[in-house]
Amino acid sequence: MTRPPAVIVVGAGPAGLFAAERLAAAGAVVTVCDRMPSPARKLLLAGRGGLNLTHSEPRAAFRARYATLPPHLAAALDAFPPSALRAWAAGLGEHTFVGTSGRVFPQAFKASPLVRAWLARLARLGVSLVMRHRLVGIAAAGGLTFEGPQGRVDMPCDAALLALGGASWPRMGSDGSWTSLLEARGIALTALRPSNMGIEMAWTADFARRFAGQPLKSVALHIDGRSAHGEVMITAQGLEGGAIYALSAVIRESLAAQGSARLCLDLKPDLDGAAIARRLAGARPKDSLSATLRKSLSLSAQAVALLREAAGGPLPRDPVALAARIKDVALPVTGVRPLDRAISTAGGVRFDALREGFELARLPGIFVAGEMLDWEAPTGGYLLQATFATAAAAAAAMATRLGLPPPVRDSEGW
Numbered sequence: 001m002t003r004p005p006a007v008i009v010v011g012a013g014p015a016g017l018f019a020a021e022r023l024a025a026a027g028a029v030v031t032v033c034d035r036m037p038s039p040a041r042k043l044l045l046a047g048r049g050g051l052n053l054t055h056s057e058p059r060a061a062f063r064a065r066y067a068t069l070p071p072h073l074a075a076a077l078d079a080f081p082p083s084a085l086r087a088w089a090a091g092l093g094e095h096t097f098v099g100t101s102g103r104v105f106p107q108a109f110k111a112s113p114l115v116r117a118w119l120a121r122l123a124r125l126g127v128s129l130v131m132r133h134r135l136v137g138i139a140a141a142g143g144l145t146f147e148g149p150q151g152r153v154d155m156p157c158d159a160a161l162l163a164l165g166g167a168s169w170p171r172m173g174s175d176g177s178w179t180s181l182l183e184a185r186g187i188a189l190t191a192l193r194p195s196n197m198g199i200e201m202a203w204t205a206d207f208a209r210r211f212a213g214q215p216l217k218s219v220a221l222h223i224d225g226r227s228a229h230g231e232v233m234i235t236a237q238g239l240e241g242g243a244i245y246a247l248s249a250v251i252r253e254s255l256a257a258q259g260s261a262r263l264c265l266d267l268k269p270d271l272d273g274a275a276i277a278r279r280l281a282g283a284r285p286k287d288s289l290s291a292t293l294r295k296s297l298s299l300s301a302q303a304v305a306l307l308r309e310a311a312g313g314p315l316p317r318d319p320v321a322l323a324a325r326i327k328d329v330a331l332p333v334t335g336v337r338p339l340d341r342a343i344s345t346a347g348g349v350r351f352d353a354l355r356e357g358f359e360l361a362r363l364p365g366i367f368v369a370g371e372m373l374d375w376e377a378p379t380g381g382y383l384l385q386a387t388f389a390t391a392a393a394a395a396a397a398m399a400t401r402l403g404l405p406p407p408v409r410d411s412e413g414w
């Protein structure tokens with residue numbers, strides 16, 4: 001080629017912007033198109049929770065967080081591990097720190113400074129951002145069609161990257177409407193499903209009214225041999241929060257397979273049943289049950305109410321029987337919160353629809369990265385890490401295909 005290759009990246013989320021940066025640095029002329037009026041909306045939303053960029057745990061533990069680890073994804077994570085993401089953020093002036101849980105955050109504890117510095121770098125690299133342009137067609141020869149404020153536009157390119165995200169929080173831009181475009185081109189997809197979402201319970205109206213918005217701190221959850229510890233938030237519809245998200249895939253699959261799921265909540269995971277029973281037995285006989293639970297076990301009002309809600313009748317006064325209830329609050333799950341309320345999306349473009357380098361086997365020259373791929377992981381930084389890693393891998397393969405200089409080697413070990 002005598003002119004520099006032209007690349008279109010569709011999707012101005014972290015996957016698209018990162019691939020755009022890599023490709024522009026390698027010498028491509030890069031245009032990023034997005035249906036929204038401004039870029040990186042979901043990343044900025046993620047910043048409201050501190051922007052958990054990645055996790056500091058060792059490689060084996062980190063990789064085990066992904067529901068499945070197809071070879072493409074495993075190789076991408078090895079080539080662009082958490083240390084590479086942290087180094088990249090530091091290069092934009094956003095040094096990171098490891099929180100008590102091992103999660104990694106930028107020191108600013110939000111996304112906006114990082115996004116500002118990143119967009120300035122992209123502008124310096126000559127990346128053009130074309131906003132308010134929705135992808136509506138993928139031509140066999142590699143050109144793409146967009147619907148913009150002035151109507152339909154065909155954009156030719158030498159290669160394209162689709163980084164269209166999942167379908168959660170559609171107000172942020174990723175609405176999953178790309179599924180019909182790709183299905184029409186014969187690309188194998190796994191149905192999009194909510195991931196890291198809240199669950200639904202048939203609360204009594206009184207419980208929902210009084211306790212929605214109240215946390216249950218330091219509890220343990222068990223279902224189908226899987227466990228999670230942490231904080232859970234009571235909602236009007238059920239429960240949400242980190243510990244629920246960690247088990248949400250198991251709960252979703254259990255509901256899909258059996259039509260029901262039963263979550264067991266341990267309100268005192270640090271004490272065994274015998275220790276709880278001893279404390280209950282030592283309580284003042286004149287105290288009410290609620291006072292006993294509060295004074296001997298420091299159970300909150302909402303934890304006591306949940307015990308009663310799950311019992312559906314009076315609680316046993318016998319210390320051993322009551323301790324057993326506290327260790328195993330049985331909660332039937334009636335459903336999961338819908339995809340548009342989930343943190344992330346499971347399903348998407350299947351890995352067997354890809355060639356090496358995240359290129360669509362049926363659409364040579366068109367690559368895919370980020371959350372629209374069929375991988376699933378809990379919160380904790382695993383979502384953004386896989387988003388960046390797959391974008392780095394796709395950009396490297398695109399650069400090679402376009403005859404651009406070999407990409408930088410990121411891996412500095414885990």
Ligand SMILES: Cc1cc2nc3c(=O)[nH]c(=O)nc-3n(C[C@H](O)[C@H](O)[C@H](O)COP(=O)(O)OP(=O)(O)OC[C@H]3O[C@@H](n4cnc5c(N)ncnc54)[C@H](O)[C@@H]3O)c2cc1C
Pocket residue numbers: 010011012013014015016033034035036039040041042043045046047049050051052053054133134135136163164165166168169172173174175176177178342343344369370371372380381382383384385387
């Ligand atoms: C509330 C919340 C908090 C989160 N917090 C964290 C966190 O702390 N840590 C973490 O690891 N992850 C977090 N995530 C998840 C993380 O934000 C996503 O995994 C990540 O943004 C995915 O990046 P992406 O580039 O693949 O997709 P997206 O960020 O969704 O970007 C996709 C882009 O494609 C555009 N687009 C879609 N369809 C079209 C179309 N047809 N035409 C043109 N443009 C289109 C969209 O407008 C969007 O800009 C959070 C998510 C939410 C909702």
